[in-house]
Amino acid sequence: MTSIGSVTLEAPDATAAEAFYAAAFDLGDLLAVRSGDAPTTGFRGYTLSLVVSQPSTVDGLIGAALNAGATPLKPVKKGFWGYGGVVQAPDGAIWKVATSSKKDSGPATLQVDDVVLLLGVADVAASKRFYVDRGLEVAKSFGSKYVQFDTGDVTLALYRRRALAKDAGVSADGDGSHRLVIDSDAGSFADPDGFTWEPPAGVARAVVETAGAAIAQAS
Numbered sequence: 001m002t003s004i005g006s007v008t009l010e011a012p013d014a015t016a017a018e019a020f021y022a023a024a025f026d027l028g029d030l031l032a033v034r035s036g037d038a039p040t041t042g043f044r045g046y047t048l049s050l051v052v053s054q055p056s057t058v059d060g061l062i063g064a065a066l067n068a069g070a071t072p073l074k075p076v077k078k079g080f081w082g083y084g085g086v087v088q089a090p091d092g093a094i095w096k097v098a099t100s101s102k103k104d105s106g107p108a109t110l111q112v113d114d115v116v117l118l119l120g121v122a123d124v125a126a127s128k129r130f131y132v133d134r135g136l137e138v139a140k141s142f143g144s145k146y147v148q149f150d151t152g153d154v155t156l157a158l159y160r161r162r163a164l165a166k167d168a169g170v171s172a173d174g175d176g177s178h179r180l181v182i183d184s185d186a187g188s189f190a191d192p193d194g195f196t197w198e199p200p201a202g203v204a205r206a207v208v209e210t211a212g213a214a215i216a217q218a219s
Helices: 012-024 055-067 126-131 160-168 201-216
Strands: 005-012 031-035 039-040 046-051 071-081 080-089 095-097 114-121 139-141 146-150 155-158 174-176 182-183 196-198
Touching: 005 012, 005 155, 012 031, 012 055, 039 155, 055 071, 055 095, 071 095, 080 139, 114 126, 114 160, 126 139, 126 146, 126 155, 155 160, 160 201
Parallel strands: 005 031, 046 095, 114 155, 182 196
Antiparallel strands: 005 182, 039 174, 046 114, 071 080, 080 095, 139 146, 146 155
């Protein structure tokens, strides 16, 4: 199974971004930050969703993000689907925190149950084929509207770009760099919408070191 072990966000001030995430959503090895200032404007074409167990956890995580400097995009509220809100981190990444539960079932915590990376794509069916051809296994599929893959620690899902922007509470307009790298065992490539996939940094270094050792032995 092709898996996603983490995602890497690029920010002009990586130190400040790391400090924000440590205070807001401490996701451990699932999230990395590196320096990057490639030109980008408006919506970057993706959101990151934190799925949690109950409303008090949503309140706690959204509150921590706002206290750390995030900008509210959609206030926390109860809806037909559950309870959640959306914020934008100082580095520009958009985060949704949500639960399908409308009532607390235990003590308040800051525990995140699942991390979902939603890519806003031009053609869901075409992107689905692209990823299936690269070994990703479909977990859920709703025609040409939404696809979710079984990708391990970080779940990958595809949504139409305009629908995703609407869900996040922002305009769909935007271009330039996504400032996002998907760290995976799938190899290095860019998908039809320009999202970049790379091996995790440790794996990439190991490959280079192994290749260097082989060359040295051959010579």
